[in-house]
Amino acid sequence: MPKKQKVLLIVGPTSSGKSTLAVELARKLNGEVVSADSRQVYRGLDIGTGKITKREMRGIQHHLLDVATPKKIFTAHDYLLSARRAIETIARRGKLPIVAGGTGFYVDALVGKVVLPNVPPNKKLRAQLEKKTSPELYALLKSADPRRAKTIDPYNGRRLIRALEIASTIGRSPKNAENALYDVLWIGIAPPKKELDKKIALRLSARIKQGMVAEAKRLHREGLSYKRMETLGLEYRSLARLLQKKISRSEFEKELLQSIRLYAKRQITYWKRNKNIQWFSSRKERALTKVVRAWQIH
Numbered sequence: 001m002p003k004k005q006k007v008l009l010i011v012g013p014t015s016s017g018k019s020t021l022a023v024e025l026a027r028k029l030n031g032e033v034v035s036a037d038s039r040q041v042y043r044g045l046d047i048g049t050g051k052i053t054k055r056e057m058r059g060i061q062h063h064l065l066d067v068a069t070p071k072k073i074f075t076a077h078d079y080l081l082s083a084r085r086a087i088e089t090i091a092r093r094g095k096l097p098i099v100a101g102g103t104g105f106y107v108d109a110l111v112g113k114v115v116l117p118n119v120p121p122n123k124k125l126r127a128q129l130e131k132k133t134s135p136e137l138y139a140l141l142k143s144a145d146p147r148r149a150k151t152i153d154p155y156n157g158r159r160l161i162r163a164l165e166i167a168s169t170i171g172r173s174p175k176n177a178e179n180a181l182y183d184v185l186w187i188g189i190a191p192p193k194k195e196l197d198k199k200i201a202l203r204l205s206a207r208i209k210q211g212m213v214a215e216a217k218r219l220h221r222e223g224l225s226y227k228r229m230e231t232l233g234l235e236y237r238s239l240a241r242l243l244q245k246k247i248s249r250s251e252f253e254k255e256l257l258q259s260i261r262l263y264a265k266r267q268i269t270y271w272k273r274n275k276n277i278q279w280f281s282s283r284k285e286r287a288l289t290k291v292v293r294a295w296q297i298h
Contacts, residue, residue, distance in 0.1 A: 022100035036101025
């Protein structure tokens with residue numbers, strides 16, 4: 001049997017330090033980074049998604065950032081194909097692929113833990129579902145596919161519609177496949193709750209000062225509809241509501257902070273079910289490097 005390609009996976013909640021750790025380890029271990037973020041694939045969604053900057057990359061090649069227009073949906077299947085191509089490219093260069101990000105469903109699909117159903121778009125059903133609010137869509141999904149409802153962002157209309165589309169065609173989503181395509185090492189970063197809450201608040205404040213609202217205004221001027229902006233979830237959902245004057249600036253900041261904290265909680269719940277993840281409470285670089293090097297030579 002030929003050896004499987006080694007892939008290092010860095011997962012955890014938003015604001016935990018995954019991107020910084022990925023760069024540090026890539027510099028030490030001759031690696032390149034593959035982003036696993038469902039919104040950072042879009043061009044122009046920079047401040048709102050907290051996308052890593054060129055300076056923060058410190059010369060490390062990053063893949064799956066800025067590869068799609070936000071006006072069109074970039075599906076999990078699109079991500080799967082693109083990320084696997086990126087891993088092949090990195091491996092051919094003799095480097096270590098390091099997948100880092102918080103979109104759990106993407107990472108699990110990439111390494112073969114879950115199967116992506118090959119269900120074509122149902123335009124008629126989509127048109128009906130697009131008239132409903134996210135809470136209404138989530139209620140429908142809880143009834144149609146309770147297992148998928150537990151792992152999905154209940155405010156992401158785009159993903160809810162896709163999940164309902166799949167449920168209407170094949171019933172409940174496939175169970176975990178556990179068909180590992182790569183030789184993977186799972187590393188999880190999860191600071192204590194109080195520390196993570198503080199990091200989320202500080203990071204959000206910094207991004208607002210950096211020009212998050214101005215970025216959303218520019219995106220809208222360039223043709224991104226408020227409806228589409230809302231389906232992108234989290235920051236862009238609240239930004240769309242703010243720009244349409246549905247909420248005040250103070251309501252925007254309060255709503256968004258609460259939404260991000262709830263999102264982080266869901267991310268941790270999702271990852272804690274994976275017993276293969278080795279968890280660290282912070283970026284303990286020396287200890288992490290030791291674990292990774294032992295896996296590399298195994």
